[in-house]
Amino acid sequence: xxxxxxxxxxxxxxxxxxxxxxxxxxxxxxxxxxxxxxxxxxxxxxxxxxxxxxxxxxxxxxxxxxxxxxxxxxxxxxxxxxxxxxxxxxxxxxxxxxxxxxxxxxxxxxxxxxxxxxxxxxxxxxxxxxxxxxxxxxxxxxxxxxxxxxxxxxxxxxxxxxxxxxxxxxxxxxxxxxxxxxxxxxxxxxxxxxxxxxxxxxxxxxxxxxxxxxxxxxxxxxxxxxxxxxxxxxxxxxxxxxxxxxxxxxxxxxxxxxxxxxxxxxxxxxxxxxxxxxxxxxxxxxxxxxxxxxxxxxxxxxxxxxxxxxxxxxxxxxxxxxxxxxxxxxxxxxxxxxxxxxxxxxxxxxxxxxxxxxxxxxxxxxxxxxxxxxxxxxxxxxxx
Numbered sequence: 001x002x003x004x005x006x007x008x009x010x011x012x013x014x015x016x017x018x019x020x021x022x023x024x025x026x027x028x029x030x031x032x033x034x035x036x037x038x039x040x041x042x043x044x045x046x047x048x049x050x051x052x053x054x055x056x057x058x059x060x061x062x063x064x065x066x067x068x069x070x071x072x073x074x075x076x077x078x079x080x081x082x083x084x085x086x087x088x089x090x091x092x093x094x095x096x097x098x099x100x101x102x103x104x105x106x107x108x109x110x111x112x113x114x115x116x117x118x119x120x121x122x123x124x125x126x127x128x129x130x131x132x133x134x135x136x137x138x139x140x141x142x143x144x145x146x147x148x149x150x151x152x153x154x155x156x157x158x159x160x161x162x163x164x165x166x167x168x169x170x171x172x173x174x175x176x177x178x179x180x181x182x183x184x185x186x187x188x189x190x191x192x193x194x195x196x197x198x199x200x201x202x203x204x205x206x207x208x209x210x211x212x213x214x215x216x217x218x219x220x221x222x223x224x225x226x227x228x229x230x231x232x233x234x235x236x237x238x239x240x241x242x243x244x245x246x247x248x249x250x251x252x253x254x255x256x257x258x259x260x261x262x263x264x265x266x267x268x269x270x271x272x273x274x275x276x277x278x279x280x281x282x283x284x285x286x287x288x289x290x291x292x293x294x295x296x297x298x299x300x301x302x303x304x305x306x307x308x309x310x311x312x313x314x315x316x317x318x319x320x321x322x323x324x325x326x327x328x329x330x331x332x333x334x335x336x337x338x339x340x341x342x343x344x345x346x347x348x349x350x351x352x353x354x355x356x357x358x359x360x361x362x363x364x365x366x367x368x369x370x371x372x373x374x375x376x377x378x379x380x381x382x383x384x
Contacts, residue, residue: 001380001384002046002270003041003045003048003116004047004101005049005116006115006116006117006128007083007124008030008036008121009031009118010051010054010079011035011071012035012199012269012270014067015031015055015268017055018054019267021061022057022061023061025266026053026054027216029216029299031269033299034142036195036372037195039369040195040373043370044373049075049077050081050101052082052093052121054082055070055079056079057083058083059082068081078100079092079098096235097131101115101128103133110135110137113137114138114139115132115137116139116142116145120142120161122161125166129168133167139147139167139169139170141168142172143178143181144174144298149295162181165181165265167184169187169188172334172376173190174191174194177295178295179191188374193302193322194297194299194362195302195367195372196302196303196367198273199269209237209238211235211239211279211282211283211341211378212275213261213283214241214242214272214276214300215242215243216243216245217243217246217247217248217251217347221287222286222314223285225285225287225332226283227254228263230261231258231260231261233341233342233345235341235342237260237280237345238259238260238261241261241263242263242267242275273307276303276309280345284330285314286314287314288314288316288332289317293316294319297316298319305323305326305327305359305362305363307371308356310328310356311323311327311328311332312327313330314330314331315330328343328344328355
């Protein structure tokens, strides 16, 4: 069986180039998840990646950094040309992707191909499903979010997403509720709560002097609560924040007014993990609501748990069940977060190391590329 993975992700090196030379900042969580998942699939399967990554777009500020293909860990990434105009962009992608898929069909036959599709991208989902239906190729949809919870998505597109979700032959979902939402025909599925890909192995400093948050800068994710809580905390340290989003200007203003806040902008995954490894603690302040509880798993918590630092997180049922006391849990209000920051700052090295080492072991046992690759191998064996 040969897997053709349709995604917006790129190699990690090309993602760093995009950060430095593109007008747009792609979603780092999406990049990290799919890049790691591709590596997991590649452990046991022949896989080829076809991507609408911005590395081959007209939005790059330097023409000479564009590329149409790349290799990472012996995995071939094929980058489709990306145009600026909405309709021109769609039809250019459709033409290039269809041409690529026809070559794969001719070389392998429809029964030996499986299209693995990022279902959160309507363009790739639409083109991939049309081609698969016409040529009788099986499809595996990767469902990582509930469209109804995406605030900047129109109701029309929310409906379109849900219709596309129902058309896959197989499913990979982050949790059971997403599977129930998408997999209306009760077809074969596998649940992968998360996956991490370590790109940095640098150890922690002896005396870290900052707490760290890296992620989307949205008020609904608790970023303002974190800033207020930290500024109220009686600790001799800084709060470093990396990421992009609607609260960027708010964070920049805070950083200008107080030396206790430092804004890093959008950084590469390798640099991000270095910051995570060298912090006093990494913080996930996202409030837990009924919708987030049911459909979303904060991937940052899994990433933080693999670092060489303490992880502070608001409550999440699945992750609490998995990690237990190896993480430091807090309520999502300012006072609780302030108290936890002060408590962690006073923890002994022995207590810190015990939690960190236990969290690392749990993450490795549940979310490593090796662990996920075996789950994927076993699943595809049952449906092939």
